[in-house]
Amino acid sequence: MRAGGSRTKEARRRLSLSDSYWVKYDNDNVDFEAITPYLNPFSELLMQHGHRRSNSIPEIVLGGSQPKKWVRDKDKSLYIEKILLPEQVEVEMRAVRLARLCNVKVMNAFVKTSKGRVYADNFTKLKEQIGVINLVNISNLNRSLIQFDYLGIGVNGYDIKNVVEAYKRAGVERDVGQITLTQIVFDTVVGNIDRKSNNSNWAVFLDHGTGERIPSSMYDFNWASTKYSDEKMIKEVAVGIKSARMEEEAKILTETIGENSRALKFTQWAENAAKLVALLKS
Numbered sequence: 001m002r003a004g005g006s007r008t009k010e011a012r013r014r015l016s017l018s019d020s021y022w023v024k025y026d027n028d029n030v031d032f033e034a035i036t037p038y039l040n041p042f043s044e045l046l047m048q049h050g051h052r053r054s055n056s057i058p059e060i061v062l063g064g065s066q067p068k069k070w071v072r073d074k075d076k077s078l079y080i081e082k083i084l085l086p087e088q089v090e091v092e093m094r095a096v097r098l099a100r101l102c103n104v105k106v107m108n109a110f111v112k113t114s115k116g117r118v119y120a121d122n123f124t125k126l127k128e129q130i131g132v133i134n135l136v137n138i139s140n141l142n143r144s145l146i147q148f149d150y151l152g153i154g155v156n157g158y159d160i161k162n163v164v165e166a167y168k169r170a171g172v173e174r175d176v177g178q179i180t181l182t183q184i185v186f187d188t189v190v191g192n193i194d195r196k197s198n199n200s201n202w203a204v205f206l207d208h209g210t211g212e213r214i215p216s217s218m219y220d221f222n223w224a225s226t227k228y229s230d231e232k233m234i235k236e237v238a239v240g241i242k243s244a245r246m247e248e249e250a251k252i253l254t255e256t257i258g259e260n261s262r263a264l265k266f267t268q269w270a271e272n273a274a275k276l277v278a279l280l281k282s
Helices: 042-047 086-101 160-169 176-190 231-243 247-263 267-281
Strands: 013-015 022-024 068-072 078-083 109-113 116-119 132-136 143-147 203-207 213-215
Touching (some): 086 132, 086 176, 160 176, 231 267, 247 267
Antiparallel strands (some): 068 078, 078 132, 143 203
């Protein structure tokens, strides 16, 4: 550190932005809450640089191909502002609504309209040309999100056995099979091809208190499709489910997602569900 052209005698505190720790002297009375980017203006300074394609505060692993940035809300909570094409905003909002209706753990989302915020639970269709979706933060002071690519883990998102093994390599020790099945089946129904090989869209939550790691909530559905059916994806996933001998659980799950898709009038997704069920029964 330098001040007034000369080197300072000592650094009082150091905060790591790539690991969950900080360093201070024993006689320093400042606590972590006073310096963490989650709660302090440091985050605001970075936000002023606009939408980034690279990593950002407070989660170092905020990446992906779409421009995005952290925004601090009026109640001091954080959300992610992501720039998309209007049709991508619509499909992601629909996917989040369906996931929440099916009790699939997912990052909630909202859009800002001329009449105020519309959250996924109440979303039907874009009535304005909106190119921004806002994603409610799923990490906090007690829980970090760690993506597979950050851990150096690759995955075939259509293969249940492969994803289960990846979760175990990431440190997950329980409930892996059922959670993986739910995530893959849901992606298949909504035609979300992005998670097949995009390792940044697979992640675990790290509990800072216990050190436990569990599969994270699902997020990022802007590459799902309400217009087309990916027959190859549906067949490949069906083969993987049969190989894992999880046909019965998958049929029940897929039928539920299909029924909710029909109730929401998401016709293509209801058809995708029916195709997957038929293959699982064959």
